[in-house]
């Protein structure tokens with residue numbers, strides 16, 4: 231009997247300790263691919279009265295992170311649990327009565343399932359978004375739309391429209407909705423720096439807000455390039471910049487237009503560049519590892535305010551320095567290295 235008791239205790243311990251660890255592990259693995267928007271929720275950024283409900287919402291399914299639900303509430307009701315819309319949408323998550331009838335549950339145990347009860351509304355929203363994510367996740371592609379972006383599109387335009395176009399429908403309203411949520415979601419993420427082996431993100435997650443992308447663009451500002459050679463991020467002045475690869479600094483100084491810029495030679499002819507810095511924190515010849523702080527965001531050179539201009543160049547000759555190598559689009563390149571924004 232004693233042995234059985236021991237086995238029982240071990241089994242319970244397994245359930246309590248091991249299962250959550252395994253669940254968490256599979257969660258991050260599963261969502262690491264096809265969901266570039268996953269990051270750690272910074273609970274302090276959620277209004278205190280809703281915090282535990284948002285945290286719980288992030289555990290409903292792997293495809294829908296807590297910060298994604300927070301972003302939707304911000305967008306739908308501005309965290310007003312009594313919000314109503316002219317068309318009859320109700321509460322924090324702006325459920326229509328018909329949808330609520332099929333999804334609503336009395337989670338807070340006050341005897342009524344109500345879209346005006348924050349606990350009930352947030353729980354239903356999480357399950358609704360998980361349903362939508364499940365119905366559109368087949369359209370997620372590596373390097374393309376992520377599952378949560380598709381789920382937002384399905385929420386806005388209906389899963390049928392996502393299926394019809396095999397991705398985010400080309401409707402301006404839907405595309406704007408997805409873009410808005412993507413940037414809103416980043417405001418609920420902690421300042422984690424994503425680093426995976428040799429590669430890392432050039433900014434903390436909360437600052438990884440893509441603005442001007444790679445390639446041709448209209449005249450963005452006097453003197454700015456009309457063929458953009460990098461990816462811009464709308465990070466504030468003074469935000470730390472991190473090495474996006476492990477390698478050796480092969481340029482650190484001023485370059486016209488770029489202002490203060492650093493290039494890191496990552497090996498294999500690949501170089502990463504960080505322009506417009508207010509302060510350069512490394513010198514030529516210095517070895518750095520991915521995730522090391524190398525400088526501060528600024529507005530030096532030509533531009534319209536503080537931001538990070540991030541470049542990836544390939545095919546650079548050994549010891550090339552300067553502007554050697556051919557600029558490539560940073561977003562797909564870094565995605566291939568497991569770093570997403």
Ligand SMILES: [Zn+2]
Nearest residue numbers: 460461462539
């Ligand atoms: Zn730029």
